[in-house]
Amino acid sequence: MAEKNFFKRLIKKLRVRFRLVIMNDSTFEEKFSLRLSRLNVFVVSALISIFLITLTVFLIAFTSLREYIPGYGSEKEREIVYDLLLKSDSIESDLNAIDVYFKNFFTTIADDDSSLLVSNYLAFSGNKSTEISENKNAAGLYFLKPINGNILNPFNLNSKHFGIDIIAEKGSVVNSIADGIVLFSDWTLSGGNTLIILHPGKVISVYMHNFSVFVKQGESVKTGDPIAIIGNSGENSSGTHLHFELWINSLPVNPENYISF
Incomplete structure (x- = not known):
């Protein structure tokens, strides 16, 4: 009421x-x-x-x-963002394709009868095919240090670490360990700016996580030629260093057994 x-x-x-x-x-x-x-x-x-x-x-x-609303953005800005998204998707696809190629490359060179390895070697060595079979242990070859620095992580087959990690001052130059021809020079998701060089005697050297590279695929290099700048590129890198691998007769070997660091 x-x-x-x-x-x-x-x-x-x-x-x-x-x-x-x-x-x-x-x-x-x-x-x-x-x-x-x-x-x-x-x-x-x-x-x-x-x-x-x-x-x-x-x-x-x-x-x-x-x-004029904060955070909304103009029509032009949205178009730019959309274009960047398309480009980033395209770049990601390209990087995945390169990464697959990189993995397939090592699968290929693991075969002693690899036609790819032999054909690239013949192109470099002037059809001296006898050296491929005669120099199985890379005996008598001289390898230069790829960079002056200290070894952070050693070679370990059990953990599938097929090379060594070398730390050096930022901006240090990476050099070719011997005469050779560049088989691969591109970006990979795991290795960043990566170089793969084929040397006489069925020897392959690999240089990963570079800041930048100086040589392209198909170019010839001489012993001691500057080929890259040490860096921190790629998903598997957590600091400035060079991941260096040495492959002989299509198998990864401990670089410390062939190079004095």
Whole structure:
């Protein structure tokens, strides 16, 4: 009962009418008058608020004013972002393809009768095919250190670490360990900027995680030629270093057994 009386009193108050009068201050002549109630004022204020909110939403949604909202961005910026997304997808596909090629490459050279290895070797050595079979242990070959530095992680077949990790000062130059021909010079997901060089005697040297490389696939290099800058590229790198591998007769060997570091 009390609540019912409260609502009756509230409605009665809302319906009480007031007169808004505008008068001439000098003559007290009535210029304008308007009869209002609290309910009228509330309804009109609500309608005006709804109209303003609707107008604001419309302007933001269908005009260029939305570009001024922090974080929204302009139409041109969204086009740039969309293009970058397409390019990043394309780059990712290319990197995956290169990574597959890189893995297939080592699968190929693991075969002693690899036609790819023999054909590249013949192109470099001038058809001296006898050296492939006669120099099985790379006896008598001289290998230069690829870089001056300290060995961080040694060669370990059990953990499938087929090379050694050498740390050196940032910006240090990586050199070719011997005369050879570049079989691979590109980016891989795991190894970053990677170089693979074929040397006489069925010897292959691998240089990974470089900051940049100086030679391209198919180029010939001489012993001591600068071929790259040490870096930290690739998913398998956690700091500036050179991952160096040495393959002889299609098998990975410990570089420390052939090179004095």
